Amino acid sequence: MITLKKSDYEKILAYAVSELPNEACGLIAGKKYENNKTIEKVYLLTNIDHSNEHFSLDPKEQLAAVKDMRANGLVPLGNWHSHPESPSRPSEEDKRLAYDSSASYMILSLMDRKNPVLHSFAISGTDSEKEELVIV
C-alpha cells in the first residue's frame, strides 16, 4: 500500500494542469516499512523533453531533490508523471524505462480533465501491477 496526503495530491494535480499540454513529472519520497510506503514529500520537477508524449526528469533538479530527501531523513520512493491524453497506466515506454522494480511509478491521467485519475504501479520488466493507493 502507498499513502499520499491529499494536499500533496492537489499539488501534483495543480502542477500537472499548469504544464498542459505537456507531460509533467516529479519524484516522491517518504518512509518505507515492509510493503507499506508513506509519501511525505512530493517534488515537482521540470520535464526537459517539454513534450505531451514523453518526459525526462531534469538531472540537476533530480540531484537537488535527492539531497533534500537525504537531509530530511526521507527515502526515494519513486516518481510520478502525467498522461495528458491517455489513461493512468504504464505505456510500453514507461515500462522500458522503469529500471527500479522496488520503486512506485505514479501516473496521473488528465485525459478527462474534469475527472483526473491517479494510480500507482510497480513495474518489473514488461509486467506492471497496480498498487493500492490511499489518499488521506
Next chain:
Amino acid sequence: MLITVAGVKKEVKDGLTVSQLIVDEKVETPMYVTVSVNDEFIASDSFESTVLKDGDSVEFLYFMGGGQ
C-alpha cells in the same frame, strides 16, 4: 583517500576513476546512470578518464523518463 558516495563517507584507493567506482559500487544498469562529482555532471564518455580526489562527493542518479 576519503570520498563521499551518495552521502556516505568511504575509504577508497588513490587514483580511483568514476568507471571503477561504478563497478565497486555494483551500480545497476550503469548505462542509464548519470554521475555527478561535487555537483558537476560527468559525461559518460569521461567516466574512464575522471580520477577522483580526496574529499570528492559523488552521486549516482538513475535516468527517469517515459512516455504516454
